[in-house]
Amino acid sequence: MITHRMPFGQYALIDVGVQQYIFTNTKKGSLHTRSFQLIEHKRRGFGVRSIIKSEVHFMALQHRPLPLQSFRKQHAQPPRCMMQVKHGCKIGREYSLQFAVRSLQCTSSLPRKLLSAHCKLSLPPMSQRVRVRFAPSPTGGLHLGGVRTVLYNYLFARQHGGDFVLRIEDTDQTRFVPGAEAYILDCLKWCGLEPDESVVKPGAYGPYRQSERKEMYQQYAHRLVEQGDAYYAFDTPAELEAMREQYKTPENPSPTYNQQVRQHMHNSLNMELESARELIAEGTPYVVRIKMPVDEVIGFTDMVRGEVNVNTSQVDDKVLLKADGMPTYHLAVVVDDYLMKITHAFRGEEWLSSAPVHLMLWKKLGWENSMPAWAHLPLIMGPDGAKLSKRHGNKYGFPIFAMNWTDPVKNDADSDRHTEGFRERGFLPEAFVNLLALMGWNDGSGQEIFTLEEMVQRFNMERVHSAGAQFDFEKAKWYNHEWIKRSTAQRLLPEVQQVLTQRGITDCNEQVLLQVIDLVKERCTLLSDFYEQAGFFFQAPASIDTDSIKGKWNEQKTLFFTELIRNYELTQLWQAADLEHAFKEIAAVNGVKPGELMLPFRIMLVGGKFGPAVFDIAAIIGKEATIARIKHTLSLL
């Protein structure tokens, strides 16, 4: 018989006779539906196998973070639900336990590394006001993945009644691109994802540009040096290059400034701190690097990936403060997230491997209790499976950026100076945001079309995938098509007007246009399609597909159309039904099947084999245009 203990936060402490185990769940989700990892055990006398079919009781999950120590103090509270060990087994040097909770079953195993002291949760208490941030660097266009990150931030913030802040990460002076910041703001505006706080709408936590917060970072960098958690390094770029060359081997193609290497470099670790200060006083350029501890395991609970643990020995000593006095991303995110009271940090998976550095900083700066919950979002890939980049757009012919972007630094000779955006390609912002949301998230119901409001309602981090998704432009177009079909003519009006204007169709009656939009919208996948589908209502077609008529043309048909012209010229009735009636009557008189006449008539009016019902078209374009177009085509045959 196994006595029970209970989990707090994510821990389940289980007494197994004389053995004591502590479990923590390894994945997102609640305790009874996820797997657990046995993270600490004391073996006394008998193996896991002997507890097969024993019973374990434990407490229900409480969504409250708790350090291991305090957990231990409190574990005497009464259990709330039962867990039954179903079986245990040994795999190599590891153990696997399987147990059932109520009717559900879970499996756990002993991890390879015993991670006893590192099971602190990173979920902040939800009583705190939720604050999230998107922190782009203004170095160019805003691409898909960026917008998706914004979207998830936005949805999460709205859903929890929190704040969404936009922070500009412009710490790299060398990569400054004029206009990029304003462009990002414009993109967010177009998408309808406007931040609550930003450079143009400051809140209580400004400034919102990192370059304007320069001094703040320095004090923390120096504090870390004081504490011995960071150090000054005087290595020149050439020396660093030499170091890389020196340590480079086929097995280790990219050596890092790590725990071994730092002992041989020009830094304050290898001299008296005073001498280092003197060097600095003399004006020697220096950087501050973090001193990663030797052989500690550092881990956190990622909202999408579960437990992530890394040994600090594998992490290099990243630069925190650059020689120009600016912080690197690593220092800046931590300091700013802390100062801006960020509760949840969403970013792309490309950041996962530097998370240990950030974690260490939170810890060493003494802010561990305010650390945000992390969520590393899956990457969006190109058709070839690699992280989506501008390159893919060029190669496969689809946009990557939200809106057109012209790089002011490049000149016209550069082929990639101009990059096309989804907006200019003819996407509706509603569709763009919708399709992005579904790259990595779904609500489980099978629904694919969501309004922003619906997404705010349904969004749930627990349903965010951990695997990357390949971007499929065909599917993206489908979303747009769906949105165009579902939108009212009134909603589409401004965009359609713009498309037509750009193509030189400037004076169209608004009422007529609304009618036309409803008639043709189901044929438009991109907004630009409205030119082909609606343009002929306002302008005679530029070219007529006479080849499709000529084959079956004959004198009889010419006679029919001349008679039709005569009839239409005289009639006062110009409704679609009237026109059709007259058309069929004349066909019958001439002994021609209407079916053979409809296609030529359509081609005369629209130029090709497409468009809505012919008589609807004739009714809208009016008597004059209808007759003129028939005559024009007749002259070509």
Add this chain to the structure above:
RNA sequence: GGCUCGUUGGUCAAGCGGUUAAGACGCCUCCCUUUCACGGAGGAAUGACGGGUUCGAUUCCCGUACGGGCUACCA
């Protein structure tokens, strides 16, 4: 190479130990439609591999393979 994350049809994906393995995009066939589209009905196509646990594994565990990411005084 090291570390790390991932792996259900061509693509997006549901599923949380027992299913004929949803649905969507794309593709194909048919119907509707005197054009194109919309709509409707069908179809082909899926759990990387090897072990383990279990009465039973797509689902839990381990390993291998493959893919991604990171490996800058860039973010």
